[in-house]
Every structure is written in C-alpha cells, then in structure tokens.
Amino acid sequence: MVHDLELISVGKTYPDGTVAVSDFDLKVEKGEFVAFLGPSGCGKSTTLRMIAGFEHITNGDVLMMGQNVTDVPPEKRPTSMIFQNYALFPHMSVRENVAFGLDVKGAPKTERDRKVDRILDMFDLERFADRKADKLSGGQRQRIALARGLVVEPEILLLDEPLGALDANLRRIIQNELKLLQRELGITFIFVTHAQSEALGLSDRVVVMSNGVVEQISPPRDLYRRPRTPFVAEFIGSNTVFEGIPKGAADKGFGRIETPFGLIEGVGLGNESLAVVPAEAFRITPQNTPGEIRFEGRLAERKLVGAVGHLKVRLSEDREIAVEVSADRPEVRALELGAPITLGVDPASVTLIHT
Numbered sequence: 437m438v439h440d441l442e443l444i445s446v447g448k449t450y451p452d453g454t455v456a457v458s459d460f461d462l463k464v465e466k467g468e469f470v471a472f473l474g475p476s477g478c479g480k481s482t483t484l485r486m487i488a489g490f491e492h493i494t495n496g497d498v499l500m501m502g503q504n505v506t507d508v509p510p511e512k513r514p515t516s517m518i519f520q521n522y523a524l525f526p527h528m529s530v531r532e533n534v535a536f537g538l539d540v541k542g543a544p545k546t547e548r549d550r551k552v553d554r555i556l557d558m559f560d561l562e563r564f565a566d567r568k569a570d571k572l573s574g575g576q577r578q579r580i581a582l583a584r585g586l587v588v589e590p591e592i593l594l595l596d597e598p599l600g601a602l603d604a605n606l607r608r609i610i611q612n613e614l615k616l617l618q619r620e621l622g623i624t625f626i627f628v629t630h631a632q633s634e635a636l637g638l639s640d641r642v643v644v645m646s647n648g649v650v651e652q653i654s655p656p657r658d659l660y661r662r663p664r665t666p667f668v669a670e671f672i673g674s675n676t677v678f679e680g681i682p683k684g685a686a687d688k689g690f691g692r693i694e695t696p697f698g699l700i701e702g703v704g705l706g707n708e709s710l711a712v713v714p715a716e717a718f719r720i721t722p723q724n725t726p727g728e729i730r731f732e733g734r735l736a737e738r739k740l741v742g743a744v745g746h747l748k749v750r751l752s753e754d755r756e757i758a759v760e761v762s763a764d765r766p767e768v769r770a771l772e773l774g775a776p777i778t779l780g781v782d783p784a785s786v787t788l789i790h791t
C-alpha cells in the first residue's frame with residue numbers, strides 16, 4: 437500500500453551538534469489527521485520542517501505518495517505549511533496573501549484568480565479580500581493562513597501550532613472548524629502541538645515525542661489506556677505509575693508485579709516492572725470484589741468539578757495518588773478528609789510497561 441507520507445529512520449543533527457530528532461519512523465495514510473505532541477524542544481517542529489523541506493535531513497528518507505522527496509525543494513513537494521505566527525505579509529491585502537502560495541508555485545494568472553476567489557468564498561473572507569492583513573483580528577488572520585495553505589491544493593497540510601496565538605474560546609471554535617474542514621477535504625493533516633487536549637481531541641493518531649525520539653504512535657485513547665513507555669504514562673492524563681518487581685510469566689495477556697502496595701495485575705506480556713493505572717480506573721469499593729486489585733488509603737483531598745470528583749488518596753507516608761470518580765455517587769459526597777477509603781481496580785484497565 438502506498439502511503440501519503442512515510443518517514444524512514446529520519447534524523448536531524450544541527451550544525452552545532454544538537455541532535456534534534458533521531459530514527460523517526462512513521463507511515464501516514466491518505467486523509468489521516470496525525471498530531472505530533474511533546475514538551476518544548478522535543479523535536480516536533482524540526483520534524484515538520486523536514487517534511488516540508490525547509491530543513492535538511494541528516495539521515496533517513498521522506499517519501500510522499502511513494503516517491504522519495506528527500507532532496508526535493510519545498511515548493512515542489514505536495515505539501516503546504518501553516519506557521520504559528522501565520523507568516524502573513526502585513527502590508528499585503530488578504531487576496532495577495534492568499535495568492536502568494538500559488539505565485540510561488542508559478543500558477544498562471546487566470547487559474548490563480550479563480551482558485552483564490554473560491555477559497556476566499558469557502559472561508560467567508562471575500563468581504564475582507566482587499567483589506568491589509570494587519571487590519572484583521574487574530575481569528576481572521578488564522579483563517580487567511582489556512583486559506584493560503586489550502587489554495588495550493590496540497591495532498592498534505594502541515595500545521596505548526598496553528599492555534600497557539602488564539603485565546604481559549606476562539607481556539608475551541610477553530611479546532612472544530614479545522615476538524616470539519618479536514619473531514620470535508622479528505623486531505624492529510626500533520627499537526628504540531630504541545631497542548632494535549634488539542635492533540636487528543638483532534639487527531640486520529642498521536643505521535644508522542646520526547647528528546648528527539650518517538651515514544652509512542654497510537655490513537656488518542658490508547659495513549660491513556662495503553663501507554664507503552666514510562667514517559668507517555670507520566671505525560672498523558674493523570675495516571676498513577678507503580679514500580680515493582682515482575683512476578684512470574686504473563687498468562688492470557690495478563691502479567692503481575694509485586695509493588696509496595698501489593699500485587700498488581702494488568703495487561704502485559706510478562707517481565708514488566710511498572711503498572712500504570714489511569715485516575716478514572718479506580719472505584720471506591722467497600723466490598724471485596726473478586727478479581728479486583730485493592731488499595732487501602734485515606735482521603736487527602738476532594739474537589740468536585742462538575743460531574744467529576746477529583747480525589748487525592750494517601751496510600752502511605754510518601755505516596756499519594758490521583759483518583760477520578762463520578763461526583764454524583766453518595767459515597768463520594770459522604771467522604772470525609774482523613775477517612776479510610778478502599779479502592780478497587782479492574783486489572784483489564786491496568787497496563788504493565790517496561791522501565
């Protein structure tokens with residue numbers, strides 16, 4: 437099968453010796469929405485710029501539609517990039533800004549004007565067509581940047597923190613628009629962000645990066661449920677990670693580790709030494725339910741936020757864990773700080789991982 441985009445062992449070392457990315461492998465299908473997520477400096481933007489062709493690749497290959505484009509200049513690639521600061525020309529009109537990408541690609545004038553008109557219409561920007569780009573709001577500028585990226589009809593749209601400059605409200609609105617637009621157009625989106633909620637909410641798959649390496653590539657829910665590295669477990673959501681010693685071989689897809697808080701069973705292949713429990717996997721359980729893992733502790737903190745009760749439960753002198761339960765349950769409302777509390781967890785919602 438030919439993929440829209442394929443990165444084969446791609447690496448980047450900057451001239452000063454900084455290794456920004458190493459051994460990045462990725463295959464993206466047509467129409468997929470893929471987010472690169474990770475803390476500042478982990479190599480997300482460098483990877484995106486290598487895909488766009490703005491950054492020279494030190495090792496490996498980039499393929500698009502099965503063609504090796506490693507040495508192809510940006511304007512000859514089937515990609516278009518949208519930058520965080522939009523990179524609009526402030527003194528050029530909206531129309532001129534949008535036409536810019538087509539001019540770079542050398543499109544004939546009539547074709548250019550037709551395509552620009554169509555995209556301005558699609559983004560509801562005709563009214564502003566002759567206005568200078570610096571005389572518009574943040575949200576409008578964002579739309580112009582999108583229009584400019586899409587007017588060249590790329591196969592792959594590359595977006596580098598495109599919503600970073602917007603306030604929270606506008607951000608949510610444009611997130612929705614972006615998702616709808618991507619579905620409608622069916623083109624591949626590669627989206628760089630350090631905002632978890634954005635990556636998890638928008639994309640079909642998330643590439644989690646740290647220190648220039650890919651930690652995990654998964655659909656969003658698997659990052660919560662089945663983190664494959666300690667970094668992902670700590671970085672995503674509010675997981676508790678228990679350290680322990682592997683206890684026997686895995687059986688039917690479940691392994692066991694011995695921890696200071698007892699034996700923990702979870703999904704694994706055997707020989708793992710960490711158990712990851714998502715905050716929402718804990719239940720408050722007065723009875724001993726067969727098969728469940730039990731933890732005894734004392735309630736250290738309780739915050740009710742809408743329908744969710746965020747609890748901190750102290751398991752020992754130096755160990756406090758995050759627990760999320762439904763705030764509607766009477767036993768949650770009745771809990772008093774310092775009171776003993778028993779938690780149960782279904783082993784199927786625990787993931788065992790290697791250190």
Ligand SMILES: Nc1ncnc2c1ncn2[C@@H]1O[C@H](COP(=O)(O)OP(=O)(O)OP(=O)(O)O)[C@@H](O)[C@H]1O
Pocket residue numbers: 450451452454455456474475476477478479480481482483630
């Ligand atoms: N031109 C450069 N020369 C040397 N090092 C660079 C250069 N550009 C980036 N780096 C370094 O490469 C690493 C990866 O940077 P990159 O910008 O790709 O990270 P990022 O994950 O996109 O971060 P952010 O979210 O802050 O934009 C960092 O250590 C950064 O300091």
